[in-house]
Amino acid sequence: MENIARDDTAKVQNKDSKANSSNQCKIVYALGGPGSGKSTQCSKIAAHLGFCHLSAGDLLQAEVDSGSDWGKMIQDSKKEGKLVPSEIIVKLLQKAMQGSQNKKFLIDGFPRNEENLAAAENILKIEPDAVLFFDCSEEEMIRRLLNRNQGRVDDNIDTIKKRLKVYFDSTLPVINYYSSKGKIRKIDAQRPIEEVFDSVKGVFSELKAAEPSTNCEHPFT
Ligand SMILES: Nc1ncnc2c1ncn2[C@@H]1O[C@H](COP(=O)(O)OP(=O)(O)OP(=O)(O)O)[C@@H](O)[C@H]1O
Numbered sequence: 001m002e003n004i005a006r007d008d009t010a011k012v013q014n015k016d017s018k019a020n021s022s023n024q025c026k027i028v029y030a031l032g033g034p035g036s037g038k039s040t041q042c043s044k045i046a047a048h049l050g051f052c053h054l055s056a057g058d059l060l061q062a063e064v065d066s067g068s069d070w071g072k073m074i075q076d077s078k079k080e081g082k083l084v085p086s087e088i089i090v091k092l093l094q095k096a097m098q099g100s101q102n103k104k105f106l107i108d109g110f111p112r113n114e115e116n117l118a119a120a121e122n123i124l125k126i127e128p129d130a131v132l133f134f135d136c137s138e139e140e141m142i143r144r145l146l147n148r149n150q151g152r153v154d155d156n157i158d159t160i161k162k163r164l165k166v167y168f169d170s171t172l173p174v175i176n177y178y179s180s181k182g183k184i185r186k187i188d189a190q191r192p193i194e195e196v197f198d199s200v201k202g203v204f205s206e207l208k209a210a211e212p213s214t215n216c217e218h219p220f221t
């Protein structure tokens, strides 16, 4: 599977990639704990700021719904709050990015562990321009997930506890890595949806202000 993914890597490049600078993309990651509001905010960013929103969890769920060979394994992982092998999500992201005319991607809920991070850098060959970190208390995340009411197999207290453990053990180190690279934009996600979105818009305004005024094919806003 890794070989198939590698064959196509040159088609998805962004400004931090070494190759193919003529095909520049803007890439923003959205990370945070389960229920921190990543997908809620990403939907609003896509609607208001013209990004293509790619939710890793939704891409995996689409595989389950399509009855693909990976479907059962993905569904079992989701029920257990476990992460699927990186090559699967990389393949799905790659297909979605290549199928989009948009060059501004908002990747929601990936990378979630160090294996994902290595796959993003070495197989997808993407580097985020910025990483939105939705910071929310554990109590509030649990409250939101138990009230989500979307029929998700993982919105029950046993699975939520497992997902929180994966988040604290595996995703926080990824957030710390991007923090050390100066890419994290931390947002207080504990507040009401519109207040959080005001902060999100502020982040994109700052990113736009910081980008070079010339030769910018895909501006942040
Ligand atoms: N700021 C907020 N205040 C109150 N409720 C919120 C807020 N943001 C999102 N919600 C609600 O909390 C629930 C979880 O939000 P959302 O699905 O966006 O979280 P998520 O971070 O994408 O979670 P997951 O990691 O499970 O995909 C949803 O029911 C959503 O409507």
Ligand SMILES: O=c1ccn([C@@H]2O[C@H](COP(=O)(O)O)[C@@H](O)[C@H]2O)c(=O)[nH]1
Pocket (backbone or CB within 6 Å): 034, 056, 057, 058, 060, 077, 078, 079, 081, 082, 083, 084, 085, 089, 108, 109, 110, 111, 112, 116, 154, 163
């Ligand atoms: O990169 C990823 C993203 C998601 N998963 C699996 O999907 C579920 C649900 O994801 P949400 O982002 O919360 O919708 C997650 O718990 C994992 O089982 C993954 O493996 N890798």
Ligand SMILES: [Mg+2]
Pocket (backbone or CB within 6 Å): 038, 039, 040, 055, 057, 109
């Ligand atoms: Mg989500």
